[in-house]
Amino acid sequence: MENYLVAMAVFAGLYALLALGLNVVWGMTGMINLGLVGFFGLGAYASALLTRAHRAPIVLGLAAAALVTAAAGAAMALTTARLRGDYLAIITLGFSEVVRLVASNELWLTNGTDGISGIPGPWRGRVTPQTFNVVYLAIVALAVLAVFALCQRIRSSPYGRVLRAIRDDDQVAAVAGKRVIVFKVQAFAVSAAILGLAGALWGHYTSFIAPDVFTPLVTIYVVLALTAGGTGNNVGAVLGAALVIFLMEATRFATGWVGMLKPVQVAALREALIGGALLVVLRVRPRGLLPERLARS
Amino acid sequence: MPREIAQLLLNGLMAGTILAVPAIGFTAIYAVLRFPNFAIAAHLTIGAFAGWLANVSLGLPAALAVGVAFVVAGLAGVLNDELILKPLRPAGALTTAIAAVALTLVLENVVRFVFGNDLRGYDLPIRRDWQAAGLRIAPQQVHNFVIAVVAMAAVFLFLAFTRTGKAMRAVADNPMLASVKGIDADRVARLTNFVAMGLAGVGGVLVGLDTSIDPLTGFRVILSVFAAAVVGGLGSIPGAVVGALTIGVGEELSLLVLAPAYRTVVGFAAILVVLTLRPRGILGERAY
Amino acid sequence: MSALLAVEGVVAGYSPSDEILKGVDLAVDSGEIVSVIGPNGAGKSTLLKVVAGLLRPHRGRVRLGEAALEGKPAREVSALGVAFVPQEHNVFPSLTVRENLEMGGYVDPRAARRRIDEIFVRFPALADKRRHAARTLSGGQRQMLAMAMALMVAPVLLLLDEPSAGLAPRAAEQLFDTVVAVNGDGVAIVMVEQNALEALAIARRGYILVDGRNSKSGPAAELARDPDVRRIFLGG
Ligand SMILES: Nc1ncnc2c1ncn2[C@@H]1O[C@H](COP(=O)(O)OP(=O)(O)O)[C@@H](O)[C@H]1O
Ligand SMILES: [Mg+2]
Numbered sequence: 001m002e003n004y005l006v007a008m009a010v011f012a013g014l015y016a017l018l019a020l021g022l023n024v025v026w027g028m029t030g031m032i033n034l035g036l037v038g039f040f041g042l043g044a045y046a047s048a049l050l051t052r053a054h055r056a057p058i059v060l061g062l063a064a065a066a067l068v069t070a071a072a073g074a075a076m077a078l079t080t081a082r083l084r085g086d087y088l089a090i091i092t093l094g095f096s097e098v099v100r101l102v103a104s105n106e107l108w109l110t111n112g113t114d115g116i117s118g119i120p121g122p123w124r125g126r127v128t129p130q131t132f133n134v135v136y137l138a139i140v141a142l143a144v145l146a147v148f149a150l151c152q153r154i155r156s157s158p159y160g161r162v163l164r165a166i167r168d169d170d171q172v173a174a175v176a177g178k179r180v181i182v183f184k185v186q187a188f189a190v191s192a193a194i195l196g197l198a199g200a201l202w203g204h205y206t207s208f209i210a211p212d213v214f215t216p217l218v219t220i221y222v223v224l225a226l227t228a229g230g231t232g233n234n235v236g237a238v239l240g241a242a243l244v245i246f247l248m249e250a251t252r253f254a255t256g257w258v259g260m261l262k263p264v265q266v267a268a269l270r271e272a273l274i275g276g277a278l279l280v281v282l283r284v285r286p287r288g289l290l291p292e293r294l295a296r297s
Numbered sequence: 298m299p300r301e302i303a304q305l306l307l308n309g310l311m312a313g314t315i316l317a318v319p320a321i322g323f324t325a326i327y328a329v330l331r332f333p334n335f336a337i338a339a340h341l342t343i344g345a346f347a348g349w350l351a352n353v354s355l356g357l358p359a360a361l362a363v364g365v366a367f368v369v370a371g372l373a374g375v376l377n378d379e380l381i382l383k384p385l386r387p388a389g390a391l392t393t394a395i396a397a398v399a400l401t402l403v404l405e406n407v408v409r410f411v412f413g414n415d416l417r418g419y420d421l422p423i424r425r426d427w428q429a430a431g432l433r434i435a436p437q438q439v440h441n442f443v444i445a446v447v448a449m450a451a452v453f454l455f456l457a458f459t460r461t462g463k464a465m466r467a468v469a470d471n472p473m474l475a476s477v478k479g480i481d482a483d484r485v486a487r488l489t490n491f492v493a494m495g496l497a498g499v500g501g502v503l504v505g506l507d508t509s510i511d512p513l514t515g516f517r518v519i520l521s522v523f524a525a526a527v528v529g530g531l532g533s534i535p536g537a538v539v540g541a542l543t544i545g546v547g548e549e550l551s552l553l554v555l556a557p558a559y560r561t562v563v564g565f566a567a568i569l570v571v572l573t574l575r576p577r578g579i580l581g582e583r584a585y
Numbered sequence: 586m587s588a589l590l591a592v593e594g595v596v597a598g599y600s601p602s603d604e605i606l607k608g609v610d611l612a613v614d615s616g617e618i619v620s621v622i623g624p625n626g627a628g629k630s631t632l633l634k635v636v637a638g639l640l641r642p643h644r645g646r647v648r649l650g651e652a653a654l655e656g657k658p659a660r661e662v663s664a665l666g667v668a669f670v671p672q673e674h675n676v677f678p679s680l681t682v683r684e685n686l687e688m689g690g691y692v693d694p695r696a697a698r699r700r701i702d703e704i705f706v707r708f709p710a711l712a713d714k715r716r717h718a719a720r721t722l723s724g725g726q727r728q729m730l731a732m733a734m735a736l737m738v739a740p741v742l743l744l745l746d747e748p749s750a751g752l753a754p755r756a757a758e759q760l761f762d763t764v765v766a767v768n769g770d771g772v773a774i775v776m777v778e779q780n781a782l783e784a785l786a787i788a789r790r791g792y793i794l795v796d797g798r799n800s801k802s803g804p805a806a807e808l809a810r811d812p813d814v815r816r817i818f819l820g821g
Contacts, residue, residue, distance in 0.1 A: 097561065
């Protein structure tokens with residue numbers, strides 16, 4: 001039981017990273033990323049491959065994951081920077097599918113749908129699984145803290161104010177031209193790096209990744225976490241992530257009680273509940289539990 | 298080699314024509330309601346299953362199953378929009394787009410709950426391929442091609458010649474002016490949803506007739522649908538057709554150099570290329 | 586003559602706290618042309634939008650004959666015989682000229698079929714282009730089309746927002762001739778204009794709007810001679 005709670009805390013921390021990452025673009029800049037699971041997956045694969053096949057230190061894997069995803073994010077933001085936000089929505093959604101396709105089909109690199117197992121974790125094998133769990137929780141907590149501090153810094157800085165101006169009035173983009181594009185691309189790259197970092201941390205924790213892990217469902221979880229917590233609010237992002245993990249686990253138990261259902265029906269019910277929860281939150285509490293409160297600008 | 302290419306071109310045109318049907322739906326909703334409605338994926342699946350029920354359980358011929366799919370998916374589209382997406386539209390296009398993804402997840406899982414994950418095929422007579430000039434074509438492909446062309450022709454006639462169809466184009470052009478002229482934007486929105494999601498449903502049947510269906514059928518083709526719409530110019534209906542043919546042919550020709558699994562990547566690449574070189578698409582955004 | 590349109594003390598803006606119009610009055614009698622002039626940003630377009638039902642006023646009254654218009658949606662206002670031609674984006678660019686006219690008469694398709702031929706007689710330039718998309722028209726033709734669309738419903742009151750903006754002098758002149766001809770058929774017209782002299786020349790009465798308030802009003806000929814008006818708008 002204790003182990004289970006620690007594991008849930010680790011996953012909540014990883015989702016908090018994802019929600020914080022999404023908040024940088026969606027909450028602060030008003031750009032959408034409907035394929036954030038693609039960046040999450042790309043980061044996971046990048047770090048897993050580096051550390052497993054090339055025996056690179058995990059820290060290097062994490063850095064590489066952040067760099068690769070930042071580059072991919074920047075490219076996508078740059079391609080659509082001058083267009084309506086809808087195009088970015090389409091392109092990111094498409095990107096996540098491409099990541100999944102490549103992961104499923106490049107057997108030589110990713111081992112296809114069987115996935116990659118035996119991804120190294122810090123001190124894994126050298127300490128008991130319990131200790132590993134606790135150590136990893138500490139690492140994730142540190143990462144969340146660091147990213148949280150960074151995001152708060154961005155938010156309250158003049159830089160963050162520019163991002164908000166872009167979010168609140170996309171017309172600015174048309175008028176102010178180049179500089180706005182730079183801001184958008186930077187914000188998207190920072191966000192993507194955070195998502196990639198979360199993916200890498202995920203892989204080193206579970207020691208196993210496969211294309212199946214990176215389905216659009218993850219994107220919905222994260223959007224739900226951020227929306228429920230409070231779009232634009234970093235505290236809300238972390239809180240929302242914890243809530244979503246709680247909800248996911250609660251539905252696991254709840255659907256476990258419904259006896260007559262087949263496993264596939266149970267799975268369907270859970271996914272539908274998650275999607276439904278997002279729709280309900282968007283409808284009844286679109287600004288989340290902790291609505292964004294703006295410092296004087 | 299030239300024969301192989303000719304065969305791929307032929308297959309691509311056939312596939313592109315089928316793709317054009319849901320792509321028109323996607324682009325039409327974008328033109329009128331100004332947001333990318335990703336729930337087109339779920340309605341494609343709903344249509345595929347409605348048509349499958351009509352065909353396999355009720356024993357209706359494929360052509361009638363298409364009609365059933367159109368109506369069922371169209372009505373589902375109107376209902377889902379009225380109840381779920383429409384109230385969110387004031388919050389902005391992107392919020393509505395997010396909701397559409399969540400809606401897709403819900404609907405897809407409703408289908409999964411009822412039908413499970415098994416692959417299902419339509420009841421079709423098995424017929425030998427036709428051959429001419431060294432090219433092969435399945436009678437079913439031709440049949441699907443004809444259905445797609447008829448559906449598209451109906452849409453074009455509707456838009457060009459009926460009062461309501463013209464009103465739809467007017468709202469797409471300029472909603473404010475349309476309301477000044479007494480056009481009921483809500484009614485036009487409902488009708489657009491019905492027709493567009495109905496077309497997605499027809500697309501679902503065509504995919505099903507071509508291969509087989511499962512709850513992920515819609516999601517699997519959605520990337521190609523986006524690509525068709527963006528490449529042709531988001532919001533432009535002739536653009537969606539041109540875009541779909543381009544993507545259909547491109548996906549087939551990619552088989553010359555890429556593994557079949559990467560067909561849909563062609564769509565993504567095409568989006569990137571078009572947005573870089575010609576952001577408004579081949580025919581230009583919103584041009585009728 | 587009875588007041589056809591009466592705007593009294595209208596306060597309006599684009600958000601609840603926004604006051605672009607700060608208490609504006611306007612009266613139009615049946616069959617007359619009233620010109621509204623004023624500097625850029627004075628709220629002239631906003632005033633027309635309030636009358637047309639595109640913007641709900643915070644306070645004040647808008648009456649057409651006996652009917653209260655304030656708060657009615659644009660669709661209902663147009664059904665009462667008020668036709669509005671916006672300053673820009675006033676045609677459907679991807680529809681043909683003929684289709685644009687059909688949309689102008691959308692609410693009554695039977696009458697529209699009849700009126701389309703009359704419109705083509707009055708606007709021969711449009712008749713020649715009936716199958717062309719509106720986006721291919723010249724500026725002058727586009728303004729003509731916008732006005733013709735408004736006439737498709739046989740309005741009692743026509744609201745024109747800067748119809749001559751951006752037109753070459755000849756096209757503008759032609760347009761004002763058309764406005765006079767339309768008025769000759771008994772349609773009352775409210776015309777917002779930058780071309781103050783021309784606008785006052787064809788109007789019976791005029792209103793000057795400055796910073797969301799009435800500044801001056803009276804017979805058009807008097808306003809055109811008013812030294813203040815001449816100084817501000819005519820550079821003289
Ligand atoms: N859609 C709008 N939203 C917010 N403010 C607007 C809008 N349209 C006009 N305004 C503001 O209202 C004021 C008056 O505009 P307008 O009525 O168009 O003036 P005019 O037509 O006299 O030049 C201007 O300050 C303008 O910025
Ligand atoms: Mg104006």
